Amino acid sequence: MNLPVYKKDGSKSAETVELPDSLLALEPNQHAIWLAVRSEEAASRQGTHKTKSRSFVRGGGRKPFKQKGRGVARQGSTRSPLNPGGGTIFGPMPHTYEVKIPQKVKTLARRSAVILKARDNRICVVEDFNFDAPKTRDMAALIEKLALPDQKVLLLMPEYNDTLLKSVRNLPGACATKAQAASTRDLMKCTTILIQKSAVKPLLGGLGHAA
Numbered sequence: 184m185n186l187p188v189y190k191k192d193g194s195k196s197a198e199t200v201e202l203p204d205s206l207l208a209l210e211p212n213q214h215a216i217w218l219a220v221r222s223e224e225a226a227s228r229q230g231t232h233k234t235k236s237r238s239f240v241r242g243g244g245r246k247p248f249k250q251k252g253r254g255v256a257r258q259g260s261t262r263s264p265l266n267p268g269g270g271t272i273f274g275p276m277p278h279t280y281e282v283k284i285p286q287k288v289k290t291l292a293r294r295s296a297v298i299l300k301a302r303d304n305r306i307c308v309v310e311d312f313n314f315d316a317p318k319t320r321d322m323a324a325l326i327e328k329l330a331l332p333d334q335k336v337l338l339l340m341p342e343y344n345d346t347l348l349k350s351v352r353n354l355p356g357a358c359a360t361k362a363q364a365a366s367t368r369d370l371m372k373c374t375t376i377l378i379q380k381s382a383v384k385p386l387l388g389g390l391g392h393a394a
Contacts, residue, residue, distance in 0.1 A: 184301060186308045188380050193328030200308045200383050202301055206390065211295035218284050219292035219367035225280040234274030237262050243269075289367070294390040296370035306376045307331065308383065311341075317349035326357070329377070337373035339365055341382040362386040 184207055188198040237243070243262030250257050258265070264272045300306050307329060314321050326336055335356035340347060343361050351359040360369060362382035370376065378386065 186306060189307065189309045189329055191310065191312050191325060191328070193330065196310065198310075198380070200380060202306075203387070206294070206387070207298060207301055209294065209298060211298045212291050213295070215288050215292040216295050216367055216371060219289055220371065222282045222284050222289075223366055223368045225282045228280040230278050230280050232275045233277050234271040236272075236274065237264060237270030240268070240270045290389075290391060292367040293365070293370065296367050297376075297386070297390060300370065300376050305374065306378065308378055308380055311379050311381050313344065314346050314350055317346050319350055319353045322347070322350040322357075323354060326354070326377070331375055331377065334374035335372065336375055336377050337365065337369055339376060339378040339382045339386060341379060341385055363389045 184202045184204070185199040186202060187195045188200055190196050237260065240262040243260040245261060247258050247261045247263075247266065260269075262269045264270050297306075309325075309329065312325070323332075326332055336354075336358075338347065338351055338357070338359035339362040340359060341362060344359075348359050351357050356374075358369065358373075362378065362385045365386070
């Protein structure tokens with residue numbers, strides 16, 4: 184598949200970028216995509232929730248009542264979970280929600296996401312560009328010239344560019360990242376992948392295909 188390379192003014196240039204037929208001929212693996220997105224969503228959870236068990240509650244140094252004579256079960260602390268002001272039984276404690284998946288599954292998921300976007304004509308290649316200073320309106324104007332104003336755009340760059348990152352971050356639904364760092368969640372969440380020409384090769388390299 185040959186993709187045209189667009190200029191910053193929205194017009195097509197004479198250049199094209201080829202996506203290997205060997206890549207597009209592969210069948211996307213929906214289950215791998217689900218596993219990768221689930222793993223990424225789980226890793227984003229902080230897991231800092233915490234309640235106090237009886238060992239963390241202040242006080243409780245004395246017995247609430249004497250050992251014998253009351254006809255009820257004995258208790259050794261006023262901070263028992265059975266008493267008001269006591270600890271919590273089996274409450275949430277800080278822990279990680281990490282869900283590990285093999286690296287091959289991660290690569291397969293990213294590859295499948297790119298294939299789905301390519302088949303739906305949701306990949307737009309633009310010539311390499313940069314701004315003199317971070318300007319959200321300049322990025323918004325570029326997206327509008329490329330006829331992508333109402334879409335969730337993912338800008339893929341060959342390397343991290345702080346100026347472009349700051350120019351994109353205030354646009355609703357838009358984000359930017361390095362081509363090799365784009366996760367399956369990023370690729371599936373966006374409507375259109377806007378990729379700079381020099382970032383195509385690193386993207387394909389990360390998918391296990393040569394440009």
